[in-house]
Amino acid sequence: MKVFRAETAQHDTYEEIVSLLRGGGVIAFPTDTSYGLGADPFNGSAVDRIYTIKGRPETKPILLLVDSLAMAEQLTEPTDIFCQVTKAFWPGPLTVITRAASSLGANVTAGTNTIGLRWPIARFATKLVECFRNPITATSANRSGMPSAVTADDVRRQLDDSVDALVDGGLLPSAVGSTLLDVTLDPPVLLREGPLTFETLANFFGGRIRRLVS
Numbered sequence: 001m002k003v004f005r006a007e008t009a010q011h012d013t014y015e016e017i018v019s020l021l022r023g024g025g026v027i028a029f030p031t032d033t034s035y036g037l038g039a040d041p042f043n044g045s046a047v048d049r050i051y052t053i054k055g056r057p058e059t060k061p062i063l064l065l066v067d068s069l070a071m072a073e074q075l076t077e078p079t080d081i082f083c084q085v086t087k088a089f090w091p092g093p094l095t096v097i098t099r100a101a102s103s104l105g106a107n108v109t110a111g112t113n114t115i116g117l118r119w120p121i122a123r124f125a126t127k128l129v130e131c132f133r134n135p136i137t138a139t140s141a142n143r144s145g146m147p148s149a150v151t152a153d154d155v156r157r158q159l160d161d162s163v164d165a166l167v168d169g170g171l172l173p174s175a176v177g178s179t180l181l182d183v184t185l186d187p188p189v190l191l192r193e194g195p196l197t198f199e200t201l202a203n204f205f206g207g208r209i210r211r212l213v214s
Contacts, residue, residue: 036141059111063116150171
């Protein structure tokens, strides 16, 4: 496993990582909340590796990072609610669950026909997507059922050498992960509260939002 440092990454660093991703590799890298597992979502073998690395049930979709609303709109059927909430809170730690475009494989959507999308604020993650010129997976870099990794050492302890590269971004801010909002439903449903709070979203939607009932 090759290790890179996010704060010292130069053009050749990004090019090396992009080449790895295009070859079907899987990396662990810092996002704006915790460490994520990055791969090419259009490479079925790479996506299958993520499920194996995490021990993740294949019934759970894998979220994708984008670097613009235009990229996001190529991956979904944008609704008015999707456009409103993403324009208000992206870039930032908000993952929006929306209808998936037909171009996305069933192993990414887990057969749900939905996809989670986020435009991160983290410099390294955004720059990597920009260099890759396509979305990148970013499901959390941890074993399924274990706490999210907020340091490179957390990634190593849980995943050992199962990833091809690790980008060390130091201590990250949130073991909870990003806020998770499902806009395929009306009113939208908060599936997970993260850095963006329920109260903030409730104010934005004028109260027309629900929490997930467990």
